[in-house]
Amino acid sequence: MAPPRPAPTRPYDRVKRLLDVVGAAVLLVLTAPVMAVVAxxxxxxxxxxxxxxxxxxxxYGAPFVLVKFRTMLPPAPDRAGDGDRLTPLGRWLRASSLDELPTLWNVLRGEMSLVGPRPLLTEYLERYSPTQARRHEVRPGVTGLAQVRGRNSLSWEDKLDLDVRYVDTRSLRADLSILAATVRTVLRREGISAQGSATAHEFLGTAHRPAPAQRDRTPV
Known part of the structure; x- marks a missing residue:
């Protein structure tokens, strides 16, 4: 599939990057004690x-290294699935989204935004439809529209549709609304895992149904 084309530039895009830098820097300072304890x-x-x-x-599909706190044990013969590898601490970190705090460094580096489609695996690029691939016209986000509309409880098609909707409707008002809704979603611990999985099913393309169990390939 051809690389995603650049999205039409909006006046908000420059402001958005400035807000990302300031917001990520402030949050890194404020959450430093919390990250030290989690580490x-x-x-x-x-x-x-x-x-x-x-x-x-x-x-635009450019690869980068996402950084999060570990929540799982390494694969082993007696713990091949997500549920076997996910520890009680890991479940708590995911439920509270504290495992996401290190991604603020990705925001500061310009690889991510505070709000945008969640960053997914590079091998998914060739599995998107042309419309779904438009999610990569903007920087991926720590949180996004799909995360506050159901997160992993949504089907892949619904999540990707919401990602593209965000690309087309992004604005300061939308980002502030998503950030506020993210706080509510985290506090309520909604949509943490997909049905039949400890995390999320692998995206196989729109022509496929998700398998009932998958490895920890997509910690969304």
């Missing part, structure tokens, strides 16, 4: 490395 808990419970790194597709 200690992860190191004690799961061992090292404390951080989870994975290549994801960014704006």
């Amino acid at each position: 200690l808990l992860v190191a004690t419970s799961l061992g090292r490395p404390v951080l989870f790194r994975q290549c994801r597709a960014g704006r």
Whole structure:
């Protein structure tokens, strides 16, 4: 599939990047004590490395390394599935979204935005329809429209449709609304996992139904 084309520039886009830098910098300072505690808990419970790194597709499909706190044990013969590898601490970190705090560095580096479509695996790029691929016309976000409309409880088609809708309707008002809704979603712990999975099913393309169980390939 051809690389996603650049989205039409909007006046808000320049302001959005400025708000991302200021917002990420402020949040990194404010949450530094929390991240220190989480890092200690992860190191004690799961061992090292404390951080989870994975290549994801960014704006225009360009790859970058996403950084989060680890929530799972390494694969082993007796723990091949997500549910076997996800620890109680990991479940709590995911439910509270504290595992996402290190992604603020990705925002500061310009690889992500505070609000936008969630960054997904690079191998998904060739599985999108031309319309779905438009989600990569903007920077991926720490949170997004799909995350406040159901998160992993939504089908892949619905999530990707919401991603494209965000691309077409992005604005300061929309971003502020999504950020406020994200706080409510996190507090209510809604849509943390897909039905039949401890995390999310792998995206196989719109012509496929999700398998009932998948490996931890897509920690959305």
